[in-house]
Amino acid sequence: MKPVVKFSVLAASICFYSCKSEKKSDYSTAKNKSEKLIKFNDVAIDSIQLDSINTSYVGEIYIKDNSLYFLDSRFCFLHEFQKDGSIVHSYIGQGSGKNELPVKNVTFFSFLPNGGSFFMGTGYDCYIFNEKFERINDYAVNWRPTHTYEELLDKPDPSLPEMYSLVYGGKVRAHGDDLIFPIVSQHQAYNPTMKTYAAEARIFASMSLKNGYIKDIYGGFPPFFSKNFDFMVFGFPIFDIDQKNNYKVSFGADSLIYEIDDNMNVKKSFGFQGRNMKTEFKNTSDMELFNSNYHEQSKLNGHYTFLEFFENKDLLFRGYSKGIGEASDGLQIYKDNALIADIDVPRGFRMSGIIDNEVYSNAFIDQSKNTIKIYKFKLTN
């Protein structure tokens, strides 16, 4: 074999294998360390109303440096508010200027550890702003495709990044130089409506914030999901990452919370099912019906909706919906693996963060009254 040919074969082999991900979760090593040390059963929930702004009324609340930010997903403004709801300033907005965002719809957003911001549009188009809200970089997510769709139809490969897309409605997290987010395969030949999916699918992707390159896809489902196909309707991970690169991971239909290191070794599990959750899940085998079934099941059944870990307080919050006929959602608070509170919160409650020992919710938008409300409650010691 000629040296050039040899080199080409070697390079192709390296590329082929480097595109594949072998970093899967091993749940067999996990030890369950659940305990209940309930300290309180309810909290006094207060609310604040944001000052009136010109908004599409589609958006979400984020917290940075003790300020509340409402990201208007359609007008693309980032409105800063004081914690009492009074407007401070509006940044960015749709447009092509250096302080503007050239998209019509923001699908994912995160503040960055360096004070900047990350935005993603509807076509995997990404934009980085610095702390002065100047656009300094843009790129598209590079899923590293190496096969045609038809090739993957014949031979789907769960270890290839190109099989996956982001879980819409999921949360992206900036961690160091990377963006970490949950993924799902919606490929015709490999998706959550198939009984083999949970055994081999990866659940996370890490993307370089410098250039959009998908560095790795990794993690996997607990064996529980392979044995309970119907639970895959809520098989999406919710997660947070601490400073030591430990993941706290839960799934919509799994009462356990897993602590997983960055090599995807599952160190321990803990957690209790939320109160009054209806769990008569029903998955579908028809990919075209997956979304409608998901929405139907979301009305009927309860599932875990978000997970936030606050390392400086060693507190982990996990929210859940309860299902049809219930007037409230639930919020569990864990400290050192122990459940210390399981309280009722308004339906649709998600957590945006903590300011001065007070927990702030997502945006509750009432367009008929032109109001954006945020719930909050004080953490008791």
Added chain:
Amino acid sequence: MKFLVLVVATFFLFSCVQNSQKPEADAIQNINTQSNAEIQFDKEKVDFGIIPQDTLVTALYQIKNTGSDTLKITDIQPDCSCTSFYVSKFKIAPNDTALVQLNINTFHKHGNIEQYTVLVTNTKKKFYSLKNTAIVN
């Protein structure tokens, strides 16, 4: 079956209308917001109530230029490929009116739907949102 064909054909017809309805300016651009154009809507929300799947419904919005400069609609941005639009005119003289028609196809839709269409204009406010809601069963 004939009904489905009709719906699909209608959808494509309106898709063509949408494609032919390009504002003069690029979709996203720096707009001169120093103009004295002002916009007034007859409504900003249409609730279709309970409607069947695989059908096409239409919302009509009337807009009036209550300012002293020409009102320019520089972009219309439905949030869903199921929504096409027709605008009677993109430049509206002071005191004149125009119609914005939003056609929503419920093909493959199910349950509560909320759709937002953004209008980008040359007013000081620049952006406006029109909301269509329905329950598809």
